Amino acid sequence: MKILVRGTNWIGDAVMSVPALRELRRIFPDDQITLHTRSWADGLFRDADFIDELVTFDKHRWKIKDIYDNSQFLRDDGYELAILLPNSFESAITSYLSRIPRRFGYNKDARGLLLTDPIAVPEWKNRRHEVFYYLGLVAEIEKRVLGRETVSQAMPDLTLNVSDERKTAARDVLSRAGANLSKKTVAMGVGSTNSRAKRWPADRYARLSDRLKTELDANVILVGSKDEKDVSAAVAELCSSSPINLTGETDLGEAVAILSVVDLLVSNDMGLAHVAPAVGTGTIAIFGPTNPETTRPFGVNAEVIRKDVECSPCMLRDCPIDHRCMTRISVEEVFGSAKEKLTQSRLDAETQSFLDEIN
Numbered sequence: 001m002k003i004l005v006r007g008t009n010w011i012g013d014a015v016m017s018v019p020a021l022r023e024l025r026r027i028f029p030d031d032q033i034t035l036h037t038r039s040w041a042d043g044l045f046r047d048a049d050f051i052d053e054l055v056t057f058d059k060h061r062w063k064i065k066d067i068y069d070n071s072q073f074l075r076d077d078g079y080e081l082a083i084l085l086p087n088s089f090e091s092a093i094t095s096y097l098s099r100i101p102r103r104f105g106y107n108k109d110a111r112g113l114l115l116t117d118p119i120a121v122p123e124w125k126n127r128r129h130e131v132f133y134y135l136g137l138v139a140e141i142e143k144r145v146l147g148r149e150t151v152s153q154a155m156p157d158l159t160l161n162v163s164d165e166r167k168t169a170a171r172d173v174l175s176r177a178g179a180n181l182s183k184k185t186v187a188m189g190v191g192s193t194n195s196r197a198k199r200w201p202a203d204r205y206a207r208l209s210d211r212l213k214t215e216l217d218a219n220v221i222l223v224g225s226k227d228e229k230d231v232s233a234a235v236a237e238l239c240s241s242s243p244i245n246l247t248g249e250t251d252l253g254e255a256v257a258i259l260s261v262v263d264l265l266v267s268n269d270m271g272l273a274h275v276a277p278a279v280g281t282g283t284i285a286i287f288g289p290t291n292p293e294t295t296r297p298f299g300v301n302a303e304v305i306r307k308d309v310e311c312s313p314c315m316l317r318d319c320p321i322d323h324r325c326m327t328r329i330s331v332e333e334v335f336g337s338a339k340e341k342l343t344q345s346r347l348d349a350e351t352q353s354f355l356d357e358i359n
Contacts, residue, residue, distance in 0.1 A: 001028070001031040001032070001080050001081060002031070002032045002034070002077070002078060002079045002080050002081070003024070003028060003031055003032065003033045003034065003079065003080070003081045003082075003083065004034050004036055004074060004077075004079040004081070004082045004083070004095070004098075004100060005021065005024065005033060005034065005035050005036065005051075005082075005083045005085065006036050006037070006082065006083065006084045006085055006086060006091045006094070006095065007035050007036060007037025007038065007041055007085060007086075008037070008085050008086050009038065009059075009086055009088070010271060011040075011044070011252070011270075011271025011272070011274065011275065012270070012271045012273070012274040012295065013085075013086075013130070014037070014041055014044055014045075015044070015158060015160070015271075015274035015275055015278050016129075016130045016131045016134065016158070016274060016295075016298065017085050017131075017134045018050075018157070018158045018159070018160060018278065019131050019134065019135055019154070019156035019157050019158055020085070020131075020134035020135050020137065020138045021033075021035070021048075021050050021051065022050045022157050022159075023135060023138050023139075023151045023154050024050070024083070024138050024141075025050040025051070026154075027138070027142050027146060027148070027150070027151065032052045032053070033050070033051050033052050033053075034051065034052060034053040034054075034055055034077075034079070035048075035051045035053070035054050035055070036055045036056075036057070036074065037054070037055075037056060037057075038056065038057065038058070038059060039056040039057065039058050040251075040252050041054075041056065041252075042054060042056055042252075042253065043251060043252030043253025043254070043255070043256050044160060044252065044253075044256060044275070045160075046163075046166075046253060047160075047161040047162055047163045047166070048160065048161060049161055057070055067090060067093060067094050067097070068097065070094050070098075071093075071094050071095075071096075071097035071098045072097075072098075074094070074095075074098040074100070075097070075098045075099050075100075079098065079100045080100065080101055080102065081100065081101070081102045081103075081104070081141075081145070082095040082098070082100040082102065082103040082104065082105075083104050083105070083137065083138070083141060084103070084104065084105030084106075084115075085105075085134055085137070087105075087106055087108040087109055088109060088111075089109045089110065089111045089114075091105070092105060092109075092111035092114040092115060093111070093114055095114070095115075096114040096115075101116070102116050102117060102145075103115045103116050103117065104116075104117045104119060104137065104140070104141050104144075105117075105118065105119065105137070106118075106119050106120075106121050106137065107119060107120055107121065108121060117140075117141075117144060119136075119137060119140050122136055126291075126294065127293065127294070128293075128294065129293065129294055129295070129296070129298060130294055130295055131156045131158070131298050132156075135151060135152075135154065135156065136152075138151050139151035139152045156298065158274075158277070158278045158298055158299060159278060159280075160256070160275070160278040160279050162256060162257055162260040162279050166253070166256075166257040166260075167257055167260055167261050169254075169257060170254065170257035170258045170260065170261045171261055173246075173250070173254065173258065174219070174221065174244075174258065174261070174262075177221075177244045177246060178244055179219040179221065179244055180219060183217055183218055183219050184216065184217075184218040184219070184263045184264075184342050185218060185219040185220075185221060185261075185262040185263050185264075186212050186218050186219065186220050186221070186262065186263065186264045186265075186266060186338065186342070187220075187221045187222075187223045187258065187259060187262045187264070187265045187266070187267075187272075187276075188205060188208070188209065188220060188221070188222055188223070188235075188243070188265070188266050188267060189222075189223055189224055189228075189265065189266070189267030189268060189270050189272045189273065190202065190205045190222060190224070190228070190231055190232055190235045190267070190268065191224045191225070191227070191228025191231045191232060191247070191268065191270065192228070192268045192269065192270045193225060193227045193228060193270070194317065195289070195290075195316075195317040195318075196317060196318050196319075197288060197289040197314075197316050197317055197318055197319045197323070197326075198268045198269045198270070198288060198289060198290065199231065199268050199326070200268055200286045200288075200326050200329060200334075201323075201326065201327065202231060202234045202235045202238060203238050204329075204330075204331050204334075205235045206235050206236075206238035206239045206240075207331045208266065208331050208334055208335055208338070209235070209239050209241075209243050210239055210240045210241055211331070211335050212335070212338065213241045213243075214241065215335075215339075216338075216339060216342060218263075218342070219244065220243035220244065221243065221244045221245075221246055221258070221262065222235065222236065222243050222244065222245045222246060222247050223246055223247060223250070223255055223258065223259070223265075223272060224247040224248065224270075224272070225247070225248060226247075226248035227248075228247055228248070229247050229248040232245055232247035232248075233245070233247075246258070255272065255275075256275055256279060259272065259275055259276045259279055259281050260279035260280065260281060262281060263281070263282065263342055264281065264282045264283070264284070264338060264341055264342055265281055265282070265283045265284070266283075266284045266286070266334060266338055267283070267284075267285060267286070268285070268286055269285060269286070269287050269288075269290050269295070273285040273297045273302075274297050274298075276297070276302075277297050277298070277299035277301050277302040278299070280301070281301070282301045282302075282303075282341045282342075282344075283297050283299075283301060283302040283303065284302075284303050284305060284334065284337050284338060284341065285297050285302065285303070285304050285305070286304075286305050286306070286326070286329060286334065287304050287305070287306040287325075288306065288307075288312060288323070288325035288326040288329075289312060289313055289314045289315060289316055289319070289325060290313050290315060291313040291315070292304045292306060303337060303341070305329055305333060305334060305337060306325070306329070307324070307325055307328040307329055309324050309325045309328065311324070311325070312325040
């Protein structure tokens with residue numbers, strides 16, 4: 001059977017859908033699974049071992065011609081089952097026009113009539129982590145197509161593979177940018193493209209950077225997209241000792257590889273905060289206006305720092321009052337967590353080196 005999966009529209013959502021994609025591969029081990037997703041997602045899924053094919057497209061603001069062209073392209077490939085991870089109407093009409101015989105997706109945005117198998121949105125949607133929302137869709141597919149119920153018992157696995165070649169290239173990028181690779185390296189994601197309220201103040205990131213460099217002798221790397229260059233520049237300007245600023249200088253694939261070779265990421269609630277733990281890197285995510293219960297970075301190597309203030313989570317893009325959810329988080333608290341994680345990673349590395357020697 002040829003299975004088409006429509007991917008999500010944001011980096012964080014794409015990472016949170018990985019457990020569902022892994023379960024899809026487990027329950028359909030011999031079928032062809034194609035991920036149809038935005039072109040930027042190639043940087044995330046390039047080395048994925050749970051899909052057979054990656055087909056990308058560029059989105060141009062809901063143009064009818066794009067929908068028609070996409071649907072005709074997919075129709076010619078003869079898919080038999082479509083799974084829509086996003087809730088958009090556009091993804092449903094594209095699969096409908098592709099004439100894929102069975103089309104699964106959550107019944108949102110008045111798109112139920114376009115799906116052969118509309119799935120009711122679970123009542124716990126706003127109380128459980130988003131990874132279970134995507135897993136729930138695959139669980140329903142397993143029940144309806146295979147007559148089994150094993151997905152609901154699965155432990156979510158968000159692991160994303162990064163090839164050795166990409167890791168080597170990432171180390172070269174860091175070295176050429178001025179990083180001393182014999183030292184610990186901390187990446188900082190100081191922006192967030194869709195919300196200023198998610199940003200921990202620039203002066204605090206600057207003080208954190210200075211302490212990481214002077215007290216822990218670590219490299220500090222600023223990472224992010226081109227849309228976040230301004231805030232990274234503001235942080236760098238406030239630092240006493242300039243960090244290495246790679247914001248906007250890499251594509252997503254290069255950023256993913258860089259995060260796989262650094263020792264720690266400290267960031268706001270942004271896409272890269274989900275990527276880092278998925279590629280095995282310790283992560284500290286600073287949360288304010290958003291809900292960590294549903295959208296925190298998922299993994300044992302990820303920590304959320306937040307303050308329980310009366311107006312959070314508000315989900316607003318700009319704070320209308322004093323930004324207390326962020327300003328009450330101190331540099332000392334974040335530095336202490338970073339120091340602990342870096343110390344633990346050193347001890348883990350020493351333990352592994354010892355085990356390698358005795359074996």
